[in-house]
Amino acid sequence: MSRSRPNILITGTPGTGKTTTSELVAQALGFRHINVGEWVRDKGLHSGWNEEFECFDLDEDKVCDAMEDLMAEGGNVVDHHGCDFFPERWFDLVVVLQANNTELFDRLQRRGYSEKKIRENVECEIMMVVLEEASESYRPEIVKPLTSDNTDDLERNVAIIVGWVQGMMAAGPR
Numbered sequence: 001m002s003r004s005r006p007n008i009l010i011t012g013t014p015g016t017g018k019t020t021t022s023e024l025v026a027q028a029l030g031f032r033h034i035n036v037g038e039w040v041r042d043k044g045l046h047s048g049w050n051e052e053f054e055c056f057d058l059d060e061d062k063v064c065d066a067m068e069d070l071m072a073e074g075g076n077v078v079d080h081h082g083c084d085f086f087p088e089r090w091f092d093l094v095v096v097l098q099a100n101n102t103e104l105f106d107r108l109q110r111r112g113y114s115e116k117k118i119r120e121n122v123e124c125e126i127m128m129v130v131l132e133e134a135s136e137s138y139r140p141e142i143v144k145p146l147t148s149d150n151t152d153d154l155e156r157n158v159a160i161i162v163g164w165v166q167g168m169m170a171a172g173p174r
Contacts, residue, residue, distance in 0.1 A: 082130075
């Protein structure tokens with residue numbers, strides 16, 4: 001895939017700051033922000049509501065079909081808690097945000113998540129499930145874990161990601 005601007009995936013357990021980070025990175029770079037969860041809901045890219053997990057069951061094929069042309073163009077910051085179903089060729093950088101378990105618990109509680117959902121997500125973070133998924137799905141050199149516990153981390157992470165992407169663009173087309 002030849003594109004002049006790279007694509008970035010920002011992933012992590014729910015509550016690690018993916019959406020805020022993605023919005024700020026996209027704004028700083030003039031890239032498109034794709035919040036996959038919103039797309040699934042707004043564009044009907046799902047197979048219905050999952051009562052147990054309190055979310056839509058996304059249809060991976062529909063999601064990938066809806067994103068294909070935009071990803072070929074480049075210049076996208078994709079924001080989603082899962083990553084193993086996206087084609088590897090789409091991304092030049094995969095950032096995995098990670099948060100302290102106490103902070104993550106508090107964030108999810110403020111969101112009104114059920115105790116079960118909070119427990120499952122905190123356990124997922126403890127076990128580093130998303131980092132492992134990203135490491136198994138993408139080339140190791142493009143997977144970058146970053147700590148996301150507070151606003152200082154947020155600001156630093158945005159600056160780091162923007163710097164990485166600017167370096168990629170200076171190196172030439174993908």
